Amino acid sequence: MCESETVDDVVISVRGLRKRYGDLDAVAGIDLEVRRGEIFAFLGPNGAGKTTTVEILEGFRERSDGDVRVLGTDPARAGSEWRNRVGTVLQESAPEPGLSVRECMQLYAGYYDAPRDIDETIALVGLAGREETLGEQLSGGQRRRLDVALGLIGDPELIFLDEPTTGFDPSARRAAWGVIEGLRELGKTVFLTTHYMDEAENLADRIAVIAAGRIVAEGTPQTLGGRAGMAVRISFTLPAGVAVTELPLPAVSGNGRVAVESERPLADVGTLAAWAETRGVDLPDLDVRRPSLEDVYLKLTGSLE
């Protein structure tokens, strides 16, 4: 019994997944594990096998090889019972033609055994007041929200969100993040694909990066790709009348700015501050920064493209 509970805790389990198109391995043997209640971000450049993997997990594509379990079931063989527990927000899908927001929701609510409350779900995605608007008359961002609402109406345990905020302006993106955070509070498991590193950083508990059909890194936003152990970059504008060689630490300069790669940022900032104090100069535009998730991502995927 105890063992089955731990198995039940794993919502998505992928072992040695492979998808071959002719001679090309679009997905070349990957392993993934997503646990209940997690927001899991799946990143990768276009053509890396990201969409193929997601569509296999959603049950839209057959795999060539490997073992896939989503909610304990093989998605390629799954039926209505399974679809009742899974919500899918596709990358691109238009609203139901000719139906208002509420009617779209009523149509989809009718497909599920135990749907959520329609008005509450419309409010959750921020479409309250738009119930009577025809789907095709909504703005791009509002259509995306309707799509998310349709993915949630069945009250799924697991939700696939495929690039949910592509094309959003910054404020709409923040609002969408709020909705996804809300899903975490409801105890849902979220499988998120995105192109935006800040989105993954803000939302995800764990991240996996796929490039050229393989998982090249997996971890939390803080540790992905060895990010936690990477040198911090201390940079500032070189004060007038000071040469780079006069600085107390080895530094590189370019464009009038100086950068110090630091393993011990706090101590090194202290050394620099003490030196500046003694010299009676300022360190203008001082900036202390860990490599961004985007830097890590580009490093991980760049060499493989």
Added chain:
Amino acid sequence: MSGRRTSLQLVAHQTRFELLALFRNRQSRFFTVALPIIFLVIFVSVFGNDRLGPRGIKASTYYVPGISALAVIAGSFVNLVISVTAQRETGVLKRRRAAPVPAWVLIAARALTAVVVALGVMTVLLLLGRFAYGVTLPSRTLVGVVVTAVVGAVAFVCLGFAFTSAIKTEDAAQPMVQAVMLPLYFISGIFIPNVSLPRWLRDVAEVFPVQHLADGLHHAFDPATRGTGIVWSDLGVLALWLAAGLVVALVRFTWTPVAATG
């Protein structure tokens, strides 16, 4: 709204929204409802009370069943191909497939929608013919009228699903449908009695289902017809096309966009 629905309840649920969407769409409304009525008015106005066809029946009595055949095809084949192709290419079908609704429920609801629309528009044409042009109601042969229309609508639904698999983009649907249907309307006695056509053209028309739907309805509407009004040979050909359409649809129909795969 909660609790497990039976499959039949699901078909009714889907059909309700399909009908709502169809009548909300200006293009569907025009092609399925307005256009057959306009055609009936035009043809009867042009040919007046001329005697047409081999048995010399009144133009109005000839055009009610002919345009009814067009209405059945418009409500099933034409409307279905255009809207289903658009729904497939914009991801609507794919999203529906991700929901727990069985595929056959979606298809059955589409067929039921076509039958309801076909019978509805035919009723309008019939009433218009009766009250505006004095066409006799085919009360004795009503069974023949209904059976032929229903079999025709279901056959053209299956052919519609089959035909969508040959269309790659949303924009191509409308021209491709018209390219296939317009010539068939002209050689199948919808607009002009096909006795005036050369023999070889009539032979071509005999192969296709439009001719058999039109002929079946012409026969059932003919005041001289006795019995049920069912023409078994026409129904047989329609049934063959229905089966062929169904087989192709089952093998080739896709739920995911065709144009933008990747």
